[in-house]
Amino acid sequence: MKTDAELVTLVLTLLIFGCPIPAVVMAFKLDERTLADWISKAGEHAQRVQEHLVCQGQLDLGQVQADELWCRTQRGVVWIATAMSVASRLLIWGKAASGRTDDLISEVVEYVHRAARIQSPILWATDGFGTWKTHILRFFRTTLLTGRQGRPPLVHWAELHIVQVVKRTYRDTIERRLAFGDLFESLYLIEDSQGKRGTINTAFVERLNATLRTWLPALTRRSRHAGSDQAQLQGHFFLVAVAYNFIRPHRSLNTHVDGRLVKRTPGMVAGLTDHPWTVKELLHFRLPPPQQAA
Template sequence: MKTDLNVVTLILTLLIFGCPLPAIVMAFKIDERTLAEWLDKAGEHARRVQDHLVCQGQLDLGQVQADELWCRSQRGVVWVATAISVASRLLLWGSVASGRTEAMIAEVVQHVHRAARLQSPILWATDGFATWKGQILRFFRSTVLSGRPGRPRLVEWAELHIVQVVKRTYGQRIERRLAFGDLFEALHMIEVTQGKRGTVNTAFVERLNATLRTWLPALTRRSRHAGTDAQRLERRFFLTAVAYNFVRPHRSLRVQVDGRWVERTPGMVAGLTDHPWTIEELLRFQVPPLHTAA
């Protein structure tokens, strides 16, 4: 890259945590197109890291909250769908699209399905957007063999539950409802992941989205640093997402061990790593190549 690794790491660290691009250009006298190329390469690498470490089908996710946010880009409005595991605060996946489309929701649900341990109990909490329920029921199914010829029947997971939080625009009314599964089991999972005062809500994913808006200026609704297009915004999103999962400790996840506080990242709580990463560790992480059949 014809640039010292320490300089690249420092600049990417500043960009990941919300430093405006023009400030980097002025401070380091590096062309804006060069910085954009670095972000594209690092973001594509971060996407592979996220897919390799998180979406391996080994996680007991418990309660998953999902939501969408939108922002303005230089080419119109862009939507971002995200999903988070409440217990570990792990950002599971995100998808960027030019509209609030079914394909965007399907990509998020599919990757959460890949991350979840097979047939493990899972509670989905979403807003009132009906596409979430449809895609969850589409992916969280298993085949039931009957011994008869023909295509086997698909049945939803026995421990799958879906709750919805519908916010009305009149009267400041919030409706909480069970969309699928068993209400008693859903409330029990909420108590396990949120505590006895927990309730049906999407507060954790909304807090995540607020963090993403802080770290990623392009996600701010009124910003002078709007993203250029959905593809580039998606790369920057995954770079921020991996830093959120593995680099920066989360205040609510710290625990007291032998009289001292131990800072933990969502990746540590989920059992994916045993220490907070540095940005250099993230950039140097080697994702095994995909093995394709000859």
């Protein structure tokens, strides 16, 4: 790139944490198309960093909450589905699409499956959208070897549980129900991740969605920048996702060690890093080369 690296880092820092693009354009005398190119390239890198660090089948996720949010752009409505681990507040994966479709939910569930340690206890908490349950049951299965001829059967993980929070606005009621698994084990996983006062809810992923709306201006109003293009919005989303996981400490995760306050990010709590990153560290993170197909 033909621009000073410090300027690129500063501009991307502002864009990651919610600064509107018109303000950056006026402050630094840059073209909107230049910013779009920077977001695209940095977002592609951030997506590969997220996949490399998070989705390697090494995490005990415990309770996972998943939800969808939408925004209205000049090219129509765009949906974003997200999933996070409650105990560490780690944003596992997200996907933008033009509709609330099977493909949208399927990709998010697939990447959560990639992140989860095989056969580890996992509780999914979702809204009443039945597609979540369909794809969770499709991905979280293993092959049962019986020694008999023919295709071996697939069985669901022994410690897989699904709960749903169904909100009925016309009745102004909320129904909390067990959709799959064991209620006692589900309540244990909820208490382990939320504390003794925990209950079946999607409050944590809804807070995540509120953070995304704060950091991504395209999700709050009609705009002529990232929200107008689905691929651009996807790249900007992953920049925000990696910043959420590895750069900005979360107050609820802070702890004291030897009388000293230690600020922690979701990535630190999940054991993926030992310190809060900077935007410069993210942009210079070296990824291993892609594996060649045999």
